[in-house]
Amino acid sequence: MTIKYTPDHEWLSVDGDTATVGITHHAQDALGDVVFVDLPEVGAAIDAKAVAGVVESVKAAADVYMPVTGTITEVNEALRADPSLANSDPLGSGWFFKVKLSAPAELDALMDETSYTAFSAAA
Amino acid sequence: MSTTDTALLTTPLNALHIELGARMVPFAGYSMPVQYPAGLMAEHHHTRKAAGLFDVSHMGQLRLVGPDAAAAFESLMPVDVIDLPVGKQRYGLLLTEEGTIIDDLMFFNKGNGEIFVIVNGACKVGDIAHIQSKIGSRCQVIPMPEMALLALQGPQAVTALSRLAPGVEKLVFMTGGNFTVNTGTQKIDVFLTRSGYTGEDGFEISVHNDHAEALARALLAQPEVKPIGLGARNSLRLEAGLCLYGNDIDTTTNPVEASLNWAMQKVRRAGGAREGGFPGATKILAALADSTGAGAPKGTRKRIGLIALERIPVRDHTELQDGAGNKIGEVTSGLLGPTIDKPVAMGYVDTAFSTLGTQVVAIVRGKPVPMEVSAMPFVPTRYYRG
Numbered sequence: 433m434t435i436k437y438t439p440d441h442e443w444l445s446v447d448g449d450t451a452t453v454g455i456t457h458h459a460q461d462a463l464g465d466v467v468f469v470d471l472p473e474v475g476a477a478i479d480a481k482a483v484a485g486v487v488e489s490v491k492a493a494a495d496v497y498m499p500v501t502g503t504i505t506e507v508n509e510a511l512r513a514d515p516s517l518a519n520s521d522p523l524g525s526g527w528f529f530k531v532k533l534s535a536p537a538e539l540d541a542l543m544d545e546t547s548y549t550a551f552s553a554a555a
Numbered sequence: 556m557s558t559t560d561t562a563l564l565t566t567p568l569n570a571l572h573i574e575l576g577a578r579m580v581p582f583a584g585y586s587m588p589v590q591y592p593a594g595l596m597a598e599h600h601h602t603r604k605a606a607g608l609f610d611v612s613h614m615g616q617l618r619l620v621g622p623d624a625a626a627a628f629e630s631l632m633p634v635d636v637i638d639l640p641v642g643k644q645r646y647g648l649l650l651t652e653e654g655t656i657i658d659d660l661m662f663f664n665k666g667n668g669e670i671f672v673i674v675n676g677a678c679k680v681g682d683i684a685h686i687q688s689k690i691g692s693r694c695q696v697i698p699m700p701e702m703a704l705l706a707l708q709g710p711q712a713v714t715a716l717s718r719l720a721p722g723v724e725k726l727v728f729m730t731g732g733n734f735t736v737n738t739g740t741q742k743i744d745v746f747l748t749r750s751g752y753t754g755e756d757g758f759e760i761s762v763h764n765d766h767a768e769a770l771a772r773a774l775l776a777q778p779e780v781k782p783i784g785l786g787a788r789n790s791l792r793l794e795a796g797l798c799l800y801g802n803d804i805d806t807t808t809n810p811v812e813a814s815l816n817w818a819m820q821k822v823r824r825a826g827g828a829r830e831g832g833f834p835g836a837t838k839i840l841a842a843l844a845d846s847t848g849a850g851a852p853k854g855t856r857k858r859i860g861l862i863a864l865e866r867i868p869v870r871d872h873t874e875l876q877d878g879a880g881n882k883i884g885e886v887t888s889g890l891l892g893p894t895i896d897k898p899v900a901m902g903y904v905d906t907a908f909s910t911l912g913t914q915v916v917a918i919v920r921g922k923p924v925p926m927e928v929s930a931m932p933f934v935p936t937r938y939y940r941g
Contacts, residue, residue, distance in 0.1 A: 464786065465596040467891040468868050470920070486920065488868050490595050490890050491786045 436539055437548035440497045441555075443523060444531075446539060453499060454527040455487060455518060458552040464489040466518040469496075471507040471529055478504065478531075480538055485528055487518060500538040502531035566612035567703045567767040575782050582785055583676035585613040590784035598787035599893040602753055603934075606709035607783035608774050615679025616702045616761060619670040619686070621694035628662070628670055631689055633810060633833045635820035641666035644729045644748050646818050649674075649682060654809045654835020654842070658682050659800055661759075663731055663748060668694075671746070673704065673759070675800045703767035708757030708791075710937060711779035716758055719773055723747065723758065728938040738773035745770065752788065754795025754936040793899060794892045796860060796931025802871060803858060803887045803901055809835070811842035812903065814858040819843070856884060857909040860931035861917075863898035866891075867924050869917040875904055875926075876916045883908050886917060892933055899933045900926070 434446045441459035444451040460466060470486035478484050478498040485496035507529045511517050517526035533539075543551060563586040572579060577588035588610065590598060601607055619628055629636035634647045641664050649657040658678040663671040674682045679698075687696045707716055717724040720736045731748030743766045751757040762770050774780050789799065798804045804813045821827050825840050833839075845855070863869050868891045875884040889900030900917075908915055913928040 464590060465594050467596075468866065470867075488891075490599075490790055490893065491589070493868070493870060 434539075435545060436499070436542035437545065437551075438497065438499045438542055439551065441552065442497060442499050444499050444542070446533075449533050449536065450505065450530055451500065451502070451533060452527050452530050453484075453496075455496065455522055456548070456552065457522050458555070459487075459494075460519045460522045460526075463487060463494060464491055466515040469511055469515050469518065469528065471512060472504045474504050474507060476504045477534075478502065480535075487515075487528075496528060498531070499542065500531065500536075501534045503534070504529050505532050506530040564613075566610055567764040568610045568612065568771055571768055571771055572610065572782075577782070577784060580785070583613045585676065587613060588782070588784040590786045591782050593781065595784070595786040595790065596893050598781070598783040599790050601781050602709045602755060602783055602787060602791055603894050604710065605781070606707055606712040606715050606757070606777070606779040607753075607787070608771060608780050609706040609708065609783050609788055610703075610771070611676075611706050611759070611788075612703040612764075612767065613676030614704050615672075615674040615676060615682060616699040616704060617672050617674070617683060617686070618665075618697040618699060619672065619690075619694050620668060620697060622668045624668050624670050624694035625664070627690035627693035628672075628686075629823075629829070630832060631686065631834065633819040633823050633836070633839055635822045635829075636662065636670070637829070638822065639664045642730055642732060644731060644750055647672075648810055648815065648818060649685060650810075650834040650839070651806055652834050654838040655806045656800070656804045656808055656810065656813065657685060657806060659798060659804060661748075661750065671761075677801060699761075701764055702761050703764050705760045705762065705767065705771060705774070706751050706753075706757060707760065707774060707780065708751045708753040708755050708783075709779070710756055712755070712757040713939065715774065715777035715779045718777060720745070720747075723749070726939075727941040728756075736770055736773065738769055741766075741769060743770050743773075749939060752795070752797055753791040754797070754932055754934060754938075755791075756937055756939045789888075790890055790893055793888050793890060793901065794894055794932065794934040795936055796901070796933060798858075798901075799888055808858075808903075809839060809842060811839060811846050812856050812858065816843065816846065855906050856903045857906045858887075858901060858903055859909050860929045860933060861886070861889075861900040861902060861915070861926040862895075862929040862933070863900070863917065864914075864925040864927060866898065867919055868898045869900050869919055869924055869926065873900075873902075874918045875902060876918060876923075877908065878914070878916065883915060894934045897933075899929075901931065904928070
């Protein structure tokens with residue numbers, strides 16, 4: 433399993449032709465207490481870099497971008513019911529949605545953990 | 556307001572904020588703590604259940620001094636200044652010649668021809684220039700940049716503060732006076748009022764810059780008290796139904812539209828002993844007559860509270876529509892209220908839609924979210940009235 437990161441502070445964990453997507457620890461820390469998430473429809477085909485969802489804290493709202501082109505196969509209903517999972521466990525139970533990759537080669541353009549750590553430290 | 560090409564100012568508590576791990580943001584030209592490590596939600600809840608300490612030193616403090624100060628200040632506001640008893644505080648509004656709002660403020664009658672005024676940080680330079688130019692010949696207008704301002708808010712604020720400054724517990728809401736805070740190692744003179752911006756009991760404490768950090772540390776050493784950032788200050792004040800200048804009121808809104816009729820005492824209204832005589836009086840008195848008469852004229856708008864009927868936050872500048880898709884107004888402040896645990900907002904709607912219980916539609920990212928016009932405050936206030 434490979435973890436990749438976007439410049440918009442999403443992570444994706446790739447398992448075969450499916451990836452699980454969430455927001456990074458840095459993203460949830462910058463947002464503060466998450467109180468609402470808007471998740472995509474299961475079955476929606478969404479292009480890379482298009483808006484796939486929304487995450488809101490009391491003080492701010494941010495779009496969640498599609499890291500790669502694909503079709504939504506599952507969304508995290510537990511996160512919809514308890515948005516604070518995005519803060520307490522952003523890389524685990526706070527995941528947002530799963531996507532079936534249409535163009536796995538897009539993964540090559542994303543950052544690995546070392547690159548992302550350096551990127552988010554500079555952000 | 557742009558702060559990009561000017562260096563940010565800091566308050567006397569800047570080093571303490573950083574030591575406490577605050578996230579600092581630009582606000583009103585200052586670097587201010589938006590939250591501490593506990594986070595906005597925890598800070599909000601702590602203030603409602605115990606006591607929160609806020610640094611509001613960015614706000615403007617000034618004194619108006621002279622035998623004519625009250626009459627002079629009253630000429631700038633649709634408010635009764637002259638009859639405010641010594642030792643009491645009141646809410647005021649500076650108005651343009653059009654009757655729109657330059658700033659909202661708190662003023663306190665210190666006696667002996669001295670009025671103490673607190674104005675918004677982002678407006679203070681303009682306010683002081685305005686006051687100076689309008690009434691500077693009638694009284695002394697003395698800015699107080701040497702003073703910091705701390706707010707201690709919450710149901711246990713009185714317990715914490717009275718431990719260090721016995722006597723403050725006797726004050727009731729919107730009164731105040733000079734007190735000495737004994738930190739254990741030093742005695743600090745302060746001027747404080749029993750008031751605030753959270754809907755809770757609490758105090759606002761004016762203290763010399765040189766003693767602000769010692770005072771803050773002494774208050775934070777009390778078991779009830781934690782530091783609270785501007786983020787929670789905003790969610791607390793919105794739940795309390797209090798306006799934020801720049802969001803909910805500004806120079807495009809007048810006090811009648813802003814549902815601030817309560818701030819304009821009878822003595823300044825039509826038929827009152829000191830009717831009119833403030834900037835924009837003709838327009839304001841006409842608007843007041845309309846709003847309290849048989850029904851507001853078509854085309855006017857009113858500030859109202861809104862609660863969303865779905866759990867979707869509705870933010871500032873969200874368009875409001877009627878059921879038929881016609882634009883009827885806009886949200887000016889909105890967030891998920893941590894205590895009420897619902898999305899709450901205030902905004903302006905056409906007066907035809909301002910009755911409590913009216914359903915309107917907020918358009919959030921293109922999707923309709925039903926909202927109901929609701930009474931404010933959203934969370935009952937707990938001011939101490941004796």
